[in-house]
Amino acid sequence: MKKFYLITLLVINSIPSLFAQTDRMDWFKADKFGLFLHWGLYAQTAGDWKGHAVKGGEHFMLYERIPVKEYARIANQFNPVKFDADQWVRTAKQAGMKYIVFTTKHHDGFAMYESESSDYNIVKRTPFKRDPVAELAKACKKYGLKLCLYYSLGRDWADPDVPTNWPVKAGRSNTWDYPDEDSKVFNRYFERKVKPQITELLTKYGPIGVLWFDTPEMISKAESAELKTLVNRLQPNCLFNSRIGNGFGDFSVSEQTLTPSSKKAWESCITIGQNWGYNKHDSVWKSPEVLVRHLVEVVANGGNLLLNVGPKSDGTFADWSAERLKTIGSWMAINQEAIYNTRPWKYVKEQNAETAKNEVDNSKNTIKDAVFDATPSTTKPDIYYTAKENTIYVFLRSWKDPEVTLNKINSEMASIKNVTLLGNAKKIKWILSDSDLKVSLPLDYNQNIAVPVYVLKITLNS
Template identity: 55%
Template sequence: MKKTIQSIICLVMFCNLAFAQSNHDKLQWWKEARFGLFLHWGLYSIGEWNGKPQKGNEHFMFAERIPLKTYAAIGESFNPVKFNAEEWVKYAKAAGMKYIVITAKHHDGFAMFNSPSDTFNIVKATPFHHDPMKDLALACKKYGLKMCFYYSLGRDWASPDATWAHEGSKSGNTWDFPDEKVKDYNKYIENKVKPQLRELLTQYGPIGVIWFDTPEGTTPAQSESLRKLILSLQPNCIVNSRVGNGFGDYAVSEQKILAGAELKPWESCITMSGKWGFSKFDKAWKSPELLVRNLVEIVCKGGNLLLNIGPNSLGEFPDQSIQNLSAIGHWMKLNGEAIYGTKPWSSLNEYALNATDNHKDVMGKSGNDFTSKKISPDLYFNQKGNHIYVFARSWTATEIVSETLGQIKNIKDITLPGSKEKVKWEMKADRLIISLPEQAIPEIPVYVFKISTR
């Protein structure tokens, strides 16, 4: 009996170890990628409501309590004739991004894909009559990016069974379906969520991530069943933490960057402008310098940056987003080796300010963006193999003097990726002094130095 119990314990330990190893293996591409494109695109991408800014932007159906019938009528003129999947994917690839996450179904319940299980979709309910996700999946395959789907879980304002999860929740539609007593959330899960997940995982080839949002009132049993369904269809598909109840593969930080380094897998999703979805009134565009600063900080802390753009209802990227992607791409072409496949170093930064700013005073257009807008000189560090990378963000001095780097006693060489100019450096009084090459200030003033150790 004792041997039997020991055998069972060993078997359980072996299975847990095998699961952990399997989970680690399927996350490997994602952890090495470090940089992805987030796309919020749907009926809300009309960018206005009655000639005015939409209250709540992509949430405006909820914020303005628009009846489902009225909201669905938007689809009658939703015709993204300028949508070009290859163009979108090439923008992302040129920017150095490795995966794309797009809103297959947002909180409004409208499917931006061919969904045989629900006619409230772009193929059936718009004059476009075409499945853009099919085009995107093919373009991602062609250009070597991972195709991933966002899916709103607990919030669905088109479903009569999505319940009001708790006070302050935005999960259910109470203006069209006011009687909470007749709603059955499990019916919503079984009759809408699972059929649509099955469609997303069987119609478009390999999917990198199912990116859930707003688990709201989802129970542990429901979260577990969703994960099992996904893995039964695509065992290598990653599931983010918003499947709920601890059944995800990695954590999500929305419009925030973690305070310190974190070795467990995590991702920060951040808007490029002031809104998630397209708005004709959105002028709060972040500069390429600020966005690269965000990327560097997140990666040095062990995370991925999922950078969001809201295409318009015609299927176009806003001009400013294209310009930003191009500038970031030029920087990544020179410095991508310091981003991909790296991990936190023993020290995170130097000269970095701990104070946080008031985002409303700086940007003025976004209600939930808690990323710093300060631009000041500082140093961030990460590593890969025998190399330590030094990011001199917004650096204006002619040299770097670092006590942190002065602790390294086995430096072999220091180079500037993308430059043939020799980097001058010396150790002096336990400080590493690096002279910046005499060259023009780059388009994005974030220098990267590669320290090779013996």
């Protein structure tokens, strides 16, 4: 009896920790949609260097082999006087986004916050003299968004001790300032810069939703484990992605693709245009329709969408970015219940030969570097699903026909109480049979809709 009591007590005491582990991920799995912000010294040059357009976008320091001392002089001109953290976060909220991920240090090694451990930062080196992270933290608290922070882990072109191995040895290293790759010791950089800066980020700005690591490169398993322990100690509820390295991470990342990277939690990060950072030569932008299609596809597959904007050097969003976010926000205002807090249904989509062919056609680009995009551009009509509780949501993407046939829903697998169209109060006609569900949309279903993605809400009998 005594033994039984002790075992029972141990089980009871373990329950809070089990629930706490689950709760850490709850907000991430529910929120679905976030804003990625790539902002740094590369916004000042905006795609040019010494009179010519550069390759590699925000990676141009590597492509142009610019010495650290020369690159650092860009900071002398960086003065984003129009930066308004309140406006940035309000724009994200109005777009239907629930969290933001801000680049605190990209591969150039320049910190976009006030770092006590390295004076190579926006407060110490620029005329701006302000800390964007502090201001974003305040704005996020005001509008109820989670603040998440990006940190380039395994690449830092300002540091002499950062070796790389992609795509070959020294492939992404600063070998023009620091040519001896074999003398570089990652742990020296890890102790000198990474751990102090991660400590700063987790102790100065309040609760952080995610530490979004990038490019683990040469970090060892022991160092990844040490970094995980550091994060857990300073902020136990802070998540970190799989790019902490060596199999650790709360969720995985699919970059510039909509393909699930994990059977568990995952996130797709994509650009609106071609580049992550602002580039004045960028002229190919995804339409709001395509971006909403991407959001739907990712959520239907159980993922989150992290949509990137590269702010300009003056601290504002380019007009084409702001306009797209506003249009997405209008769509989300009508259809957000089919996105937030949903789960994948038993079927992701209505499969047909046409959509299958589109997936194959848009998966050919496999070279991943600074400028890379393997997301589909098609806008052919198709159907995706999400679900919550006793509700199935049916996304009619780029839809052009008032008659809808859903082959995945039939009388053997569902007992339907009602069918409605989000954003339209008119009654929907529907017929459920042994083989399918046929739905007739209202004649005005596509009126005054900037994004032709419509959502049927199917309520099941409990």
